Amino acid sequence: MSTSQGSSHLVPIEKSTYYHGFLPREDVKMVLKTNGEFLIRISEPRKGEPRSHILSVFHNQPPNIDEETWIKHFVIKCNENKVFIEKNAFPSIQELVDHHLKTKDSVKDDVFLIKALPRQSWELDHENIEIIKKLGEGAFGEVSMGKLKFRKGGKTVNVAIKQAKLSNLTKDQIKEFMGEARIMRQFGHPHVVRFYGVAATTEPLYMVMELATNGALDSYLKKNPDLSIEKKNEMILQAAWGLEYLHSKPVVHRDIAARNCLYGDGRVKISDFGLTRHGIAYQADPHKKAPIRWLAVEVIRQRLFSLKSDVWAYAIMSWEIYNNGIEPYPGMMVAEVAQKVLTGYRMELPAELNQEIKNLIARAWAENENERPSMAEIAMELQRITGTVRPDFVAMEAQIKKELIMANNLTHKSHARKNKGAKAKMPKGINSIPNSNDTLFYVPRVRISFKDLERCLVVIYTSVERFLRLEFLSKFGEVIVHRLESSYDLDDITAEKVIDTSPIVLASCVLDAVLIDQHALVGTLEIEFSNSDKRIQTKILKEMSKTFQLDDGQMKNVLQTRKIMYNCLADVDIVSSFHEHIIDMKVLKEIAIEGIFFRLESVSIRKVFDSTEFLPKNKIQSKLHETGNVRISNRRYEVMSEKFAPKWNFNVSLARKLGISSMGHTECTGHQVCASKLFSLYQQSFTD
Known part of the structure; x- marks a missing residue:
């Protein structure tokens, strides 16, 4: 339906809660989640073609596991002032929708409308946004200062507004504009510019962000050349915290520079996510322009961006900060910059700069990307050097998101786990041990029975439960809930149930280590077992399902949290906390790194790929080459088909995508198929 033909219907449909304006397909598949859920949107066709209203419906009939086909899009046509999809015609889009909702008449074939999806908290209304004055020009149009009025309570905040006039943009540029908004809405950190939402129900499109009082960081530095070295140290640490957070998602920013950071209220905030991509690496088009002065060696050569190329750019930005915002090199x-960087030239840092910071920046400029520190390591080192206490960023992120949800008049369900008393909640069927304070469990190296093994699990569970109360949830609970919701499409209640299982999940992770390497994380326990692993793992699954009333789909999500738990076990901060409260840190590191990740059975190849970003390259090579199943080539982890691809009925392409997607390349098609096969095998391994 062209705009001119359907103009009589366009005004009222805009007021419908299920009208989402220019929401692109990429966003539609992220918000529609259950069968029969639907929305109305308007397409943005190629130039010269009329716009059409689109009915998008979630429709998935098992055994279809191809997520790309789960959303059906129907063009709403117009003829003689009537709208229709295939057969019945109606005076308006609302009447068409009402008909299919009330009569249960299918839209087409077996596609039915069951539930309308209202606009999300980040889908803003134009009438709540006020433009005050122009600040400058952006990639898509004007950038202005303005005010945003929240839906609830009438509170207003000063904001920066990027405007996109569709008449001036190509379809690809519109997709890029909405893509930047899509990436930004997953962030919530004091050192990443806050995203309030996008107004897309009509033109022009608005992207609304927080307003930094001092503008771009490079401009602020140029206007304030007398900043102390301590203030500049603070700036690079704040930027490190922000970039560390982005890498944890994971995303590659690809354009870290002082011009792309903002400064306000004493805080550096990373902004400008137009080039940002999900995952840990991205192969860019070598023919497109790139900011050479901020590019790492491998990016200049191959246009291969990664987390470590962001680290290089961060070091360049640090140089900018210490040199009052002047352009690098x-x-x-x-052309000279590119040639000199490739031949080993590195810029000099100010003589008065702390030598340890100089050394850290020099490491970030290493030619070999594997020799560069991660942003987490850089942040940790800067905290130590400057004597800065790390803020509770997880709590801050939770508060930021809570405020936005509440302000936009949506019900907020707290993810924080309530204190249920000092007594640990044990799975049904497992009795508490006599002395719950006995976190260290010493026995000689002997064969033990299933009953003793069960007791070992109880000890581990109790230790982990106490640790969770003391440390874990306060730091990482919100992060895990967020990942569960965004990665596995869980609703609030299910996510909280999954979090409640986390002590059991961690205990089973720990037990895996015991079963694999015959080492225990509790004290110096060393045990040999006699065919007990499947029985105990089956018991764990049954107890988890029974205790928390989880169906098969939810159990799948619980199992998938093991990946998050493994990652947490490899985290330095958690290792330190475990050491303080429960176990020997050296033993934990050995188990978490050596034991859990390299169990190459039906379900373990995913663990291998999950582990790669945590381990030194030489350790990866030696360990993986021992298995004969995996090889490393050009920093990409290639899966060899001879061992496991035939066994799992994978073709080489799908098997390779499994490895890539497990390292964060979420855009690879086919990884869902692999994950489904893996889960089937995972279940079999527990029940055989």
């Missing part, structure tokens, strides 16, 4: 042309 002063006096050089772009």
